[in-house]
Amino acid sequence: MSEAERATELSSQAGPGAAPGLHPGSGHVARHPTPKEYVRIAIILAIITAAEVAIYYIEAIEDLLIPLLFLFALIKFTLVVLWFMHLKFDSRTYARFFMMGLAGAITLFLIVLLTFRVFAG
Amino acid sequence: MASDAMEVHTYESEHLATSTGLPNIKLAMWLFLASDCMLFGALISTYVLYRGASVVGPYPNDVFDIPYTSVSSFVLLASSLTMVLALAALQRGDVGRSRVWLLATALLGMTFVGGQVYEFTTFAHEELTLTTNLFSTSFYVLTGFHGTHVAIGILMLLTLLTFSFAGRLGPEKAETVEMVGLYWHFVDIVWIVIFTVVYLIPTGNPA
Numbered sequence: 001m002s003e004a005e006r007a008t009e010l011s012s013q014a015g016p017g018a019a020p021g022l023h024p025g026s027g028h029v030a031r032h033p034t035p036k037e038y039v040r041i042a043i044i045l046a047i048i049t050a051a052e053v054a055i056y057y058i059e060a061i062e063d064l065l066i067p068l069l070f071l072f073a074l075i076k077f078t079l080v081v082l083w084f085m086h087l088k089f090d091s092r093t094y095a096r097f098f099m100m101g102l103a104g105a106i107t108l109f110l111i112v113l114l115t116f117r118v119f120a121g
Numbered sequence: 122m123a124s125d126a127m128e129v130h131t132y133e134s135e136h137l138a139t140s141t142g143l144p145n146i147k148l149a150m151w152l153f154l155a156s157d158c159m160l161f162g163a164l165i166s167t168y169v170l171y172r173g174a175s176v177v178g179p180y181p182n183d184v185f186d187i188p189y190t191s192v193s194s195f196v197l198l199a200s201s202l203t204m205v206l207a208l209a210a211l212q213r214g215d216v217g218r219s220r221v222w223l224l225a226t227a228l229l230g231m232t233f234v235g236g237q238v239y240e241f242t243t244f245a246h247e248e249l250t251l252t253t254n255l256f257s258t259s260f261y262v263l264t265g266f267h268g269t270h271v272a273i274g275i276l277m278l279l280t281l282l283t284f285s286f287a288g289r290l291g292p293e294k295a296e297t298v299e300m301v302g303l304y305w306h307f308v309d310i311v312w313i314v315i316f317t318v319v320y321l322i323p324t325g326n327p328a
Contacts, residue, residue, distance in 0.1 A: 035209050042202035046195060053191045056321050066322055073317040077310050084205050084306045086299075091143055094151045101155025105162025112166040 031089045041083045048072050150300050154307045157270075161311050164266055165318055168259040173324050175254035181324045184244050193236045194316050197271075200229035201309045204302045214292045220285050223298075226305065227278040230271055237268045260319065267315060270308045277301045 033041075052072045055061060061068070082088040087095045139145050172181060207222030241261070244250075251261045281301060284290040290298070 032209065032212065035206055038202060038205045038209065042198065045198050045201075049191070049194055049198060052317070052321060053187065056187060069317050069321050073313055076313045080201060080306055080310050080313070084201050084309075085303055093141065093143060094147065097148065097151040097155050098158070101158035104155075105158040108159065108162045109166045109169075112163075112170060116170055 032086060033083060033089075038083070041079055045076055045079060048076050144296065146296065146300060147303075150303050154303065157307065157311075161263075161266070161314070164259075164263040165314065168263045168319060171255035171259040172319075173256075175256045177254050179244075179247055179249045179253070179257075181256060181260075181319075184247055184249055185320055186240075186243075187320060189236070189240070190316065190320050193233055193240075194312065196229050196233050196236070197309055197312050200226045200233070201306050203229060204305045208295065208298050208302050211290070211292055211295045211298050216285065216291060219290075219298070220282060223278055223282050223285065227275050227282065230275040230278065230305075234268055234271050234275065237264065237271075256324075263319065264315065267308070267311055270311070274301070274305050274308055277304065 049072075052069060055065060055068055081098070087098065141148065203222045203225040207219045207226060210216075210219035210222055244257075249257045251258060278301065281290060281298060284294075
């Protein structure tokens with residue numbers, strides 16, 4: 001069996017987690033956005049950052065400040081991870097690895113804050 | 122986004138056939154980033170716990186300069202754009218343009234770190250040092266760790282540039298640039314959280 005055939009077989013054994021087209025004979029095929037799309041995402045990120053800073057100074061929405069800030073941060077975080085880090089286009093296995101760490105960090109955060117009653121003020 | 126706008130890049134990576142069908146180096150990088158999430162999760166939790174617990178000032182509201190930090194945030198976001206453009210250029214085989222974008226990323230990273238050094242110096246002049254109070258200790262440790270990550274990223278970028286000028290960073294090495302890019306974007310997403318949690322969410326001064 002040639003190396004290319006073996007790699008194709010291994011790729012098919014990788015299951016649904018493996019992105020199609022990955023790993024043929026150690027050739028890596030990945031679908032990535034175009035530079036124009038990257039620029040579009042960067043503009044959206046810049047606009048959201050400007051909005052974050054703007055709402056920081058608006059006293060009228062003081063009660064909504066923290067939820068809005070978390071929402072904006074979540075959108076920015078997701079855009080960077082999905083587009084710039086290519087998780088939207090790459091194998092789901094990478095996403096699972098990353099989500100594992102992220103879930104661990106969020107769990108740790110909640111345990112610490114609940115233990116020390118930070119949410120109770 | 123329209124799927125027809127996507128480009129399909131093909132490049133020969135260096136890894137041999139793996140049992141997962143995925144490059145081990147990329148799996149290892151994602152595993153490392155997952156573990157780094159835990160590190161920053163611990164540091165951010167500590168900061169949130171301690172930022173309002175200081176018994177002496179200065180307090181966060183006394184020292185933070187939001188417009189200044191906002192500019193730093195824009196700089197780091199811009200560096201993420203230049204990083205993906207460097208990778209895209211190399212995948213197209215445009216080595217010259219990839220060098221330009223890598224250099225731009227390194228310069229933007231240096232601007233960010235320079236800004237952080239200036240911010241720390243300003244705070245020190247305002248009597249806020251590492252041991253002043255609980256807020257200052259947790260703040261310097263968190264943002265210092267992040268700044269160190271950025272500095273390590275800059276070293277990686279400069280190493281890539283050196284290899285590029287030595288003719289050792291062609292399209293066949295795009296996977297290496299992608300790994301550095303993953304690290305760089307991770308540093309960016311950590312800053313997205315730090316900017317919100319540390320700088321923008323207000324902390325009332327203790328009565």
